[in-house]
Amino acid sequence: MAAAAPSSVKIARRGLMLVISSPSGAGKSTIARTLMDRDQQIGLSVSVTTRQRRQSEIEGVHYHFVSQREFERLRDSDSLLEWAQVHGNYYGTPREAVEIAMGEGRDMLFDIDWQGAQQLQEKMSADVVSIFILPPTMAELQSRLHRRAEDTEEVIQTRLNNSRAEIAHWREYDYVIVNDDLNSAFDAVQSIVKAERLRRDRRHGLFDFVEGLIA
Ligand code: ADP
Numbered sequence: 001m002a003a004a005a006p007s008s009v010k011i012a013r014r015g016l017m018l019v020i021s022s023p024s025g026a027g028k029s030t031i032a033r034t035l036m037d038r039d040q041q042i043g044l045s046v047s048v049t050t051r052q053r054r055q056s057e058i059e060g061v062h063y064h065f066v067s068q069r070e071f072e073r074l075r076d077s078d079s080l081l082e083w084a085q086v087h088g089n090y091y092g093t094p095r096e097a098v099e100i101a102m103g104e105g106r107d108m109l110f111d112i113d114w115q116g117a118q119q120l121q122e123k124m125s126a127d128v129v130s131i132f133i134l135p136p137t138m139a140e141l142q143s144r145l146h147r148r149a150e151d152t153e154e155v156i157q158t159r160l161n162n163s164r165a166e167i168a169h170w171r172e173y174d175y176v177i178v179n180d181d182l183n184s185a186f187d188a189v190q191s192i193v194k195a196e197r198l199r200r201d202r203r204h205g206l207f208d209f210v211e212g213l214i215a
């Protein structure tokens, strides 16, 4: 008789809030998208923004594009978990989707700036794991912004001008990755997620598991 397949031991754990920040063009959205494609356990927090939609972007997938008035309504009704003004536009994280995911122990990915990362860190430090992505050189950052070819020259210049001030916050993050080779940077992110999921503090199901084990 064939041996029974070993039962996979499932241990309940808290969801992870994976925060990824970088100066514009360093590659955080590319890394975030790859992670979403390859890891079914993690969901993306879709932000609201007053920024104009880029040609490649889809409403409700990349962002919820809203008017300034609608943004203020959401902010003033406490519907945003965090919000910030970045490169002259407003961005915010809808609270409800995060609370539902966290309540169900699901992981969530946040592509947000350092101001948002600070706010989540203050409110939910036990669940937040933060990663800062650096470009290999400033020249490469500039050429990536041009290669992306989705913003006007004026917007690119604003973003480049803001990049040094954004990079100055690198020390506030748990992990820092230099995105030179995309595959290596992605591997690093995957390793972080894998290890953070195994942290004892997040795995509240361990109490029951160990009790059963030694009973
Ligand atoms: P961000 O979200 O940080 O603003 P993006 O993910 O949009 O940046 O990346 C900016 C551009 O750089 C995109 O065209 C992307 O394909 C490219 N890119 C990202 N990572 C790398 C890399 N390691 N090497 C070369 N190009 C990259």
Ligand code: 5GP
Residues within 6 Å of the ligand: 020, 021, 022, 023, 024, 047, 048, 051, 082, 083, 084, 086, 087, 091, 092, 093, 111, 112, 113, 114, 115, 116, 117
């Ligand atoms: P982009 O316009 O390139 O999509 O994003 C510009 C910046 O805003 C990026 O640094 C991005 O991470 C950040 N951002 C996007 N959504 C949010 C959000 O909900 N909150 C905050 N604080 N920043 C955000």
